[in-house]
Amino acid sequence: MTSLRGALSRALPALRASEDEADRVAYARDLWPREHLAVRAGHPAEHRPGAIAWPTSTSEVANLVRWGCAEGVPLIPFGAGSGVCAGIRPHGGAVVVDLKRMARVRRLDPEAPLVEVEAGHMGVPLERRLNRSGFTLGHFPSSILCSTVGGWIATRSAGQCSGMYGKIEDMTVALECVTGQGETVSFSRRTSGPDLVPLILGSEGTLAIVTSATFRLHPEPTTRAFGSWSFPTTERGWEAMRTIFQRGLRPAIARLYDPFDAMLARQRGGHSDLRETNGRERVPGRGGAALRAILGRPRALNDLLHSRAAARALGGALLVVVFEGSVESASQGLEQTRGIVEAMRGTWEGDAPARRWMERRYAVSYRQAPVFANGSFVDTFEVATRWSDLGRLYESVRRALGDHVFVMAHFSHAYPDGCCVYFSFAGSADAKEARDLGWDEACGRTYDRTWNAALAAAVEAGGTLAHHHGVGRSKAPRLPAELGVGIDVVRALMQAFDPKGILNPGNLVAGEATSTSTSTSTSTSTSTSTSTSTSIHVDRQSLLVSVEGGVDLASLERTLNDAGLTIAAVVPSPALSVAQWLAWGAPGSRDRWLDPVDHLVAGLDATLVDGRRISIRPAPRRAVGPDLVALLVGANGRFGLVERAWLRVHERGVPLPTSASFEHERDIALGPGEGALLDAIERCLAWRPPH
Ligand SMILES: Cc1cc2nc3c(=O)[nH]c(=O)nc-3n(C[C@H](O)[C@H](O)[C@H](O)COP(=O)(O)OP(=O)(O)OC[C@H]3O[C@@H](n4cnc5c(N)ncnc54)[C@H](O)[C@@H]3O)c2cc1C
Numbered sequence: 028m029t030s031l032r033g034a035l036s037r038a039l040p041a042l043r044a045s046e047d048e049a050d051r052v053a054y055a056r057d058l059w060p061r062e063h064l065a066v067r068a069g070h071p072a073e074h075r076p077g078a079i080a081w082p083t084s085t086s087e088v089a090n091l092v093r094w095g096c097a098e099g100v101p102l103i104p105f106g107a108g109s110g111v112c113a114g115i116r117p118h119g120g121a122v123v124v125d126l127k128r129m130a131r132v133r134r135l136d137p138e139a140p141l142v143e144v145e146a147g148h149m150g151v152p153l154e155r156r157l158n159r160s161g162f163t164l165g166h167f168p169s170s171i172l173c174s175t176v177g178g179w180i181a182t183r184s185a186g187q188c189s190g191m192y193g194k195i196e197d198m199t200v201a202l203e204c205v206t207g208q209g210e211t212v213s214f215s216r217r218t219s220g221p222d223l224v225p226l227i228l229g230s231e232g233t234l235a236i237v238t239s240a241t242f243r244l245h246p247e248p249t250t251r252a253f254g255s256w257s258f259p260t261t262e263r264g265w266e267a268m269r270t271i272f273q274r275g276l277r278p279a280i281a282r283l284y285d286p287f288d289a290m291l292a293r294q295r296g297g298h299s300d301l302r303e304t305n306g307r308e309r310v311p312g313r314g315g316a317a318l319r320a321i322l323g324r325p326r327a328l329n330d331l332l333h334s335r336a337a338a339r340a341l342g343g344a345l346l347v348v349v350f351e352g353s354v355e356s357a358s359q360g361l362e363q364t365r366g367i368v369e370a371m372r373g374t375w376e377g378d379a380p381a382r383r384w385m386e387r388r389y390a391v392s393y394r395q396a397p398v399f400a401n402g403s404f405v406d407t408f409e410v411a412t413r414w415s416d417l418g419r420l421y422e423s424v425r426r427a428l429g430d431h432v433f434v435m436a437h438f439s440h441a442y443p444d445g446c447c448v449y450f451s452f453a454g455s456a457d458a459k460e461a462r463d464l465g466w467d468e469a470c471g472r473t474y475d476r477t478w479n480a481a482l483a484a485a486v487e488a489g490g491t492l493a494h495h496h497g498v499g500r501s502k503a504p505r506l507p508a509e510l511g512v513g514i515d516v517v518r519a520l521m522q523a524f525d526p527k528g529i530l531n532p533g534n535l536v537a538g539e540a541t542s543t544s545t546s547t548s549t550s551t552s553t554s555t556s557t558s559t560s561t562s563i564h565v566d567r568q569s570l571l572v573s574v575e576g577g578v579d580l581a582s583l584e585r586t587l588n589d590a591g592l593t594i595a596a597v598v599p600s601p602a603l604s605v606a607q608w609l610a611w612g613a614p615g616s617r618d619r620w621l622d623p624v625d626h627l628v629a630g631l632d633a634t635l636v637d638g639r640r641i642s643i644r645p646a647p648r649r650a651v652g653p654d655l656v657a658l659l660v661g662a663n664g665r666f667g668l669v670e671r672a673w674l675r676v677h678e679r680g681v682p683l684p685t686s687a688s689f690e691h692e693r694d695i696a697l698g699p700g701e702g703a704l705l706d707a708i709e710r711c712l713a714w715r716p717p718h
Contacts, residue, residue: 031077031100035122038094042087043128044080051075052148057110059501060406061474063399068467076103076117083128085211085238091124092236093209095529103234103531106178107149109170111407112499114182114231114534120452124236126177133239135160139691141200146177146237162244165192165279166497172389177237183229183650185447185495187388189440190272191279191351191686193623194495194648196228198242199284200691204235207525211238212700218619218693219612222661223701225654226520232495232531234653243534243620248279248351252361253381253430256373257343260335261285262418264344265438265446267368269414272443273369273570275684276360277624280349282384283442286338288435288451289345293380315401322403322433322455329429346373347381375669379452402466403455404474407599410485411494411646413445413629413673420490421448427484428452431477435511440494444569444629444675445647447494452477483508491649498651503537504577509651512641516712517652523707537653565590571629572676576669592676595683606669612661621691627675633659635667637713637716643671658708666712 032046039194055072056062065071082088095102101121108115117123126147134143140162145154150171157164167172178184180202185194187703192198202214202224212235214224225233258264264283271281284292321328331337338344346368350360369375398405408428412420421436428434432454440447454477464472482505485492492509507514517536521528558636562575563586570592574583580594581601587593597615598608608614609628614626630645643655658666677683697705 031120031122033119035078035080035094036097039087039090039130042080042082042091044078044122046078050079051077053110053316054079054105054125055117057108057113057115057499059111059113059499060395060399061113061471061501062405063395064404064467064471064474067399067489074116074118076121076123077119079105079123079125081125081128084306085129085205088124088126088129088205088236088238089211091122092205092207094527095122096207096209096527099527099529101529101532102236104177104181104236106147106181107170107173108174109173110178110497110499111496112493112501114497114499114531116500116533125156126175126236126238129238132156133515134241135162137162137662138248138287140687141689141691142244143201143239143241143242144176145239146175146180146426148176150174150176150179155275157244158247161247163247164198164242165245166198166242167388169389171296175238180228180237180240182229182497183495185440185648185650187439188279190281191277192245192584192623194440196225196648196654197619197623199224199228199240199377200226200243201241201695202237203239204237206235206700206704207527207530210700212704213362213698214701215695215698217612217695218663219614219661220694220697221665221701221705222612222657223704225657228654229497229650230520230524231499231535233521233535234402234530236530241500243689243691248353248357250351250354250357251279251350251356251385252350252552253378253385254346254361254364254368255376255378255380255464256368257289257345257376258373259343260338261344261421261436263371264346264373265414267371267373268438268441268446269568270367270371271364272441272624272677273681274363276367277364277622277681277684277686278348278364279351280347280381280385282347283438284345284347285333285436286341286344287332288437290341290385291435292345292347293342300511308634315403318398318453319402319455322453323458325454326430329425332435333425333429343374343381345376347384349385352603359674398453402470404470405451405453406453406474406478406479407496407648408450408481409447409494410450410490410492410498411445411447411648412488412490413438413566413645413647415566415568416489417446417448418464420485420488423484423488424448424450424481424490427480431473431480435517442647443625444571444645447648448490450481489644491646491651492643493650494646495650498535500534500537500632502531503535506536506651509644510655512635512639513643513655514637516635516641516655516658520653520708522711562691566673569629569645570676570678571673573627573645573671573673574605575671576609578605579603580605580608587676588679591679594674594677605672605674609660609669609672610662610664617683620691621686622684623686624684625675628656628660628672629675630673631656631659632671633667633669635712636665640670641667662705665709684704
């Protein structure tokens with residue numbers, strides 16, 4: 028018995044734990060594709076944990092954390108290990124904490140409706156359980172077969188039906204967690220007053236171990252309506268998608284494929300990603316030599332396949348749309364979408380491509396192995412931005428990737444103010460490097476160059492580095508470039524929640540990377556922005572307004588009205604400044620549960636209480652750690668004040684969508700654990716590491 032397992036067993040004899048070699052190998056990593064290269068090269072699982080523990084209750088988790096805290100043993104929360112960003116990379120002195128034995132449904136309230144479920148519950152059995160009671164969670168990540176509730180929360184996961192139900196953060200009502208000091212704390216979402224739930228969401232196991240989550244539910248749909256359209260260019264397709272969402276339609280699924288991706292989707296009936304191109308019958312040259320040869324010259328291949336002529340020859344971009352709900356709502360949604368898309372000269376392709384996509388929605392993404400076995404690699408990169416910056420982000424990242432690997436893209440999560448671009452890419456070794464270094468090492472070099480270039484391009488183009496896969500250790504070195512001073516705020520949160528730094532150390536925030544001391548606000552698109560005054564800018568394409576904090580709400584609404592827009596809020600006093608209104612939690616704004624796909628605050632610049640400036644770039648949704656907006660909106664100015672905000676605006680006269688009813692207390696009183704953490708955050712924010 029090694030000292031780690033032995034010490035654990037002595038301290039917590041009832042806790043199931045293991046140090047078997049097979050377990051240590053199995054829990055050594057998640058599904059970060061870079062690790063597959065190491066495995067192929069014959070170096071599997073170099074980062075094995077010292078032990079694995081399987082707690083069955085919140086109190087067992089709390090005891091384990093208190094033990095880890097006292098002994099200085101790092102603990103790595105583990106769901107199902109399907110993360111793709113190296114969120115799990117332990118070492119011999121660490122214990123992996125697998126939550127899967129905590130998989131009970133604690134409460135199903137059909138009146139609200141909501142469910143409280145433990146963090147280790149897997150996706151498919153949860154959805155089946157809910158369906159038996161007539162409900163759906165509405166969360167269908169492609170990894171639903173191999174991911175858990177806790178993993179979804181920790182990474183800010185997105186499901187295939189995000190167009191109607193939103194992402195996991197739009198479903199989460201409350202969380203129960205164990206902090207890094209072993210305190211069990213319940214967190215509730217609230218509209219006025221501080222809301223710490225958005226800080227746990229996306230914290231990737233570094234702030235607390237999530238032990239249960241309460242989710243809002245929807246009635247299980249009784250029917251679906253399907254449609255698909257082709258477009259001569261990808262850009263025309265995303266314009267149609269933008270219009271659909273901005274007119275208030277909420278298709279559960281809306282996916283646009285670029286021409287090459289669309290060609291694959293048509294061939295095999297819908298959903299494609301490069302991982303799927305590797306089904307045995309589809310690998311060119313079967314043995315892999317042809318595939319490696321093609322991927323060895325990615326630039327030529329990309330230039331050829333992404334030309335206008337190729338787009339025409341391939342049949343153009345393809346949009347598939349699925350509405351669900353009642354017979355009436357689904358068919359009405361589809362009819363209205365047809366009207367919009369066909370007026371924008373999308374060509375109706377019938378319902379078959381969308382139906383086939385639905386039938387095969389999970390038949391994808393699990394087919395990487397043949398490509399790796401053939402000596403190449405595949406991976407994906409999901410970024411997001413507002414609509415007015417989408418073209419810039421798409422082109423820059425595609426070009427950056429295209430220098431190194433073969434790339435294609437689809438757009439799978441759309442919102443009224445922006446969209447996620449999901450790049451799939453396949454690459455291989457450079458022939459000269461392979462001669463000098465050996466095949467696997469050369470493949471690894473291509474892989475690293477590809478990611479470095481793509482991440483830099485995404486930051487440069489103003490996008491967010493992750494829409495739903497999270498940051499892990501693979502993107503952590505680039506996170507300061509996106510967050511600026513925000514990275515110090517994330518560190519302060521870590522100190523507040525986990526003062527000893529035992530929870531997944533090294534994840535999300537890389538080593539001692541230093542942040543910039545000034546705001547890293549990205550340049551903003553000007554092409555479609557109307558500058559109505561120096562303090563108010565309307566981004567018409569994204570239906571966002573960028574407004575200075577000092578502007579009063581009456582002036583803001585007047586300016587918007589002149590442009591045919593509105594903030595759609597019944598504000599307590601028109602004389603209130605935007606900054607004050609946001610500090611109070613934006614009272615009178617639309618209830619967030621009415622339209623889970625929408626949100627009020629897309630981004631902001633703020634001054635923290637110690638005078639530092641922070642900039643959170645506008646994006647429809649992001650998965651780059653805790654959402655720092657939560658510290659500035661609804662916290663009564665305790666941590667800082669908003670200088671400028673990007674707020675969602677609505678076209679006057681366009682009906683606002685309303686989802687199924689949700690009856691739940693919006694403003695639950697602050698719990699003692701939450702209060703203590705707010706104090707700790709305040710203290711930790713005031714403390715600054717010496718630079
Ligand atoms: C084939 C495939 C398809 C995918 N498709 C999607 C998709 O459609 N949408 C999507 O969003 N993602 C997708 N992913 C990524 C991945 O499935 C998600 O990130 C998922 O949310 C991870 O869940 P998990 O339970 O496997 O977490 P893990 O991989 O075990 O952990 C992920 C991170 O969360 C932390 N963590 C896990 N549980 C807890 C907990 N209880 N408390 C605190 N921290 C915790 C871990 O420490 C780690 O940092 C896909 C991955 C694969 C391999």
